[in-house]
Amino acid sequence: MSAPTTDEELVVHHKVVQVGPSRARQTAVAIALIVIGLFVAIVLASTGTHPNAKFGFDAGGARVHVPTLSLPEAPFCIVVGALIVLAGIYHLVRGFTPAAMRWVGSAVGVLFLLAFLAWAGTGGRTVQFTSLLQQGLFLAAPLILGAMGGILCERSGVINVAIEGQMLAGAFAGALLGTVAGLFAGIVAAIVVGGLLGLLLAVFAIRFLVNQVILGVVLNVLALGLTGYLFDAIMANNSNGTDNPGFFGPAKVPLLGDIPVIGPVVFDQNYIIYAMYVIVIVIDVALIRTRWGLRTRAVGEHPQAADTVGINVLRLRYQNVVLGGCVAGLAGALLTIGSVGAFTKNISSGQGFIALAAVIFGRWTPRGALGAALLFGFAGALQSVLSFLNPPLQINSNLLGMLPYVVTIFAVAGLVGRVRAPAADGEPYVKGSA
Amino acid sequence: MSEQKAGGEPAVSTPESGSSKIETPDGGAGRLREVFRSDHPAVLTILAIVAAVVIGSILIIASDQATRTAASYFTAAPMDTFSAAWHAVSGAYVAIFEGSILNPSSLSSGDTATIFGPISETIVSATPLIFAGLSVTLAFRAGLFNIGAQGQILLAAIFAGYVGFSWHLPVVLHVIVAVLAGILGGALWAGLAGVLKAKTGAHEVITTIMLNYVALGLIQYLLGVHGFQAKPYNQAISPPVDHNALYPHLFGSALRANVAFLVAIAATVAVAWLLGRSTFGFRLRTVGANQDAARTAGISISRVYIVVMLIVGALAGLAGSAQVLGTSPQVTSDIDAGFGFDAITVSLLGRGSPIGTFWAGMLFGALRAGSVQLLASTNTPSDLVQVLQALIVLFIAAPGLVRLIFRLRRGAGGQTAVVAKGWNG
Incomplete structure (x- = not known):
């Protein structure tokens, strides 16, 4: 399982990466687009209960009032459907490049969602568009932070399946310390505990060369067991003293928070989410533009080469894995002191795995993972918004809840295809072994 | 280093x-x-x-709590702390032992059901763990990582459960058909991940995790649909499985251990044979050990992936059948009882060998059974x-x-x- 090159070999063998989708896949994707477009233009356009759908853009606390938009549903759906069909026909005939396809895919997703909302909004109740976005970002935040934690690890060559466990441990520590020593102490505790689990991951992966996927799964079980145990031992019978931290409410940024639509969505959230903006931007910039970022990528792609030019491969990996754990721990803090203000067993309920999916879906880039995590967040928000609306056909919320997962499967299989992880991701590096 | x-x-x-x-x-x-x-x-x-x-x-x-209290006056009476600590530790491990293997105090009662109750509970917990553990093990050996046993178990429970409560067949036949339906459900779900991996390169870790959530959504949806949900439609639970479709008890009706355990033993032997003795097992291990070598040797990797995942799903399906046709004969959305993820640890403890997986399943089954006693008799x-x-x-x-x-x-x-x-x- 070690890298295929040896000391004697001068030629580095590169695996041939599949470039561009195959013809069959291209056809399949194109037909899927056309079918979606026709569905929007015909079914959604013709089944609305009222001719108009109302979109509301006001959210609580906004100073500037945005008038409610009354959208003629049928023409809107026909236009959107036609656009999607056109994209499908273009893809069938000429074909988008994989890079363009990602943008087209996102655009089609957004258009479809808008058409769907217009359709659902014909039932007479107003679609609260701004609060939908606000809620979506809020739900996406733990996934975004978890995914950033994963990216930090994986870009330097250590697979992190333990995001779930790190989040869970962070959520627990945040609630406990948040109760005992105050909310900001809770945040620090969540970061520290996440980092400790990251350290455990690093030691076992780097020092003891344990298979990293296995390691991640085991650490998840460990975190689940430990937090469950401690919850029963400490919290369950004394919840006021140990599991009652309160939570960070939304803190509106002056001025920026009053911008229509964007203000309430982006600048009326809690402190942890503001920290998240900074973290995402810093990682995105640093990974490409700083010495640290170059070294991290080098260590993740070709540790031998990095070592040759004097980069301390193992130290950098330790650093990044612990740092990744810290970020994932902060993601966990969002689940307790960032939202509900109490810890319960298995509160992360698989969100760490969704964050992992976002990492892979987003091709190990901060921007890609951000987009994927937002998709999951908005899908969750859509589910709760739809239950307030009165759509022409009530859709079972369980079936709707499956949608983001199905979309991910399709995306991983169809649009993304064979994803390429950092070349040395999951490969332990032992000096001189090559 | x-x-x-x-x-x-x-x-x-x-x-x-x-x-x-x-x-x-x-x-x-x-x-x-x-x-x-x-x-x-x-x-x-x-x-x-x-x-x-x-x-x-x-x-x-x-x-x-007792140890912490005693520790607060440690310097005054240090032995108190040690005795409290010993009491807590020994109490916990004794409870696990009594709940999973033998409770000495039951010996005097002379009632076989009470004496063998703990062993029976161990077998009940171990059976799905062995099936699902074998599923993960087989995938491991082909270089695949099956995190989707949970979803496969849920699908199997849907299939086997539906056949179990809505069809009415003669005695032996019904349970066989229901088990086969469960196998089909599991194989279908894992096979989907296998086909996606083979045809499009979609990574099985992602697809199996996603399919877990899809399966969960599906079972929650079905448990709200008339025809699958039990009357009077106010609980998310299916009607009970027909008596004919249940695995027969092994040691009389007082003990829950059932024939599924024998099937688990058979499955262990079958997987051991498949891996160690069959041509397909050789191909599977070759693909798992070195894809390039396998390709050079003319092995169709995509076919191996698909077939492996079908078998993997069938094994997880047996775990789901063991649940719905044995331990808890009504479909609920938590019928997987966490076996899907525990199966991964079982398989790791078994070091990728079917026999090892069997014993690992027995050990973790015993721990599971013991945890019930731990909850009941200690703090x-x-x-x-x-x-x-x-x-x-x-x-x-x-x-x-x-x-x-x-x-x-x-x-x-x-x-x-x-x-x-x-x-x-």
Whole structure:
């Protein structure tokens, strides 16, 4: 399982990466687009209960009032459907490049969602568009932070399946310390505990060369067991003293928070989410533009080469894995002191795995993972918004809840295809072994 | 880390470990000591369990109220602290033993159902673990990582459960058809991930995780649909499975152990044969060990992936059938009872061998059964069992650490046989 090159070999063998989708896949994707477009233009356009759908853009606390938009549903759906069909026909005939396809895919997703909302909004109740976005970002935040934690690890060559466990441990520590020593102490505790689990991951992966996927799964079980145990031992019978931290409410940024639509969505959230903006931007910039970022990528792609030019491969990996754990721990803090203000067993309920999916879906880039995590967040928000609306056909919320997962499967299989992880991701590096 | 020996394991070169500490073997006792100081897999496994139990004890002591109270006046009466700690630790482990193997106080009652109750419960918990563990093991050996046993179990429960409560067939036939339906459900779900992997390269870790959530949504949806939901439609539960479709009890109706356990033994043997003796098993292991070599040898990797995942799903399907046609004969959305994820730890403890997986399933089944007693008769939270499982597997996966703790000499053994690669593998 070690890298295929040896000391004697001068030629580095590169695996041939599949470039561009195959013809069959291209056809399949194109037909899927056309079918979606026709569905929007015909079914959604013709089944609305009222001719108009109302979109509301006001959210609580906004100073500037945005008038409610009354959208003629049928023409809107026909236009959107036609656009999607056109994209499908273009893809069938000429074909988008994989890079363009990602943008087209996102655009089609957004258009479809808008058409769907217009359709659902014909039932007479107003679609609260701004609060939908606000809620979506809020739900996406733990996934975004978890995914950033994963990216930090994986870009330097250590697979992190333990995001779930790190989040869970962070959520627990945040609630406990948040109760005992105050909310900001809770945040620090969540970061520290996440980092400790990251350290455990690093030691076992780097020092003891344990298979990293296995390691991640085991650490998840460990975190689940430990937090469950401690919850029963400490919290369950004394919840006021140990599991009652309160939570960070939304803190509106002056001025920026009053911008229509964007203000309430982006600048009326809690402190942890503001920290998240900074973290995402810093990682995105640093990974490409700083010495640290170059070294991290080098260590993740070709540790031998990095070592040759004097980069301390193992130290950098330790650093990044612990740092990744810290970020994932902060993601966990969002689940307790960032939202509900109490810890319960298995509160992360698989969100760490969704964050992992976002990492892979987003091709190990901060921007890609951000987009994927937002998709999951908005899908969750859509589910709760739809239950307030009165759509022409009530859709079972369980079936709707499956949608983001199905979309991910399709995306991983169809649009993304064979994803390429950092070349040395999951490969332990032992000096001189090559 | 200083140097590297062949075999991909680090040389442990800290001063307190090295082989210089080990005495020269002299005579029979020396040879015995030699065995125990070597890193034979069995020795490593036992030591991993010992280390996990020790850490578990620390956890019990730290969270025990009586011990903490006694520790507050430690200097006045130190023995109080030790006796309270001993009481908490021994109480917890004795409870696990009594809940999973034998409760000595039941012997005097003379009632066989009471005496063998704990063993029966161990078998009940072990059966789905063995099935699902075998499923994960088989995938491992082909270089695939099946995190989707949970979804496959749920699908199997839907299929087997539906056949069980809505069809009405004669005695023996009904249970066979229901089990086959469960196998079909599991195979379908895992096969989907296999086809996606083979045809599009979609990574099975992602697709199986996603399919878990889809299966969960599906079962929650079905449990709200007339025809699947039990009357009077106010609970998310299906009608009970027909008596004819249930696995017959093994030791009379008072004990829950059922024939599914025999099927689990048969499945273990079958998987061992498949892996070790069959042509397909050879192909599977080749693909798992080295894809490029397999391709060069003319093995169709995509076909192997699809067939492996179908079998993997069938095995997980047997776990789902064992649940819905045995232990809890009504479909609910938590019918998987966490077996899907525990199966991964079972498989890791079993080191990728079917026989090893069987015994690992028995051990973790016993721990599960013991956790019920732990909850009932002590103050120690039952999640202790989960911590123990994780620690055992963590130590098993890192033989280097166990060697370091117990100052073992390194030898040929102790390598994990599990092959699972990174994302690009």
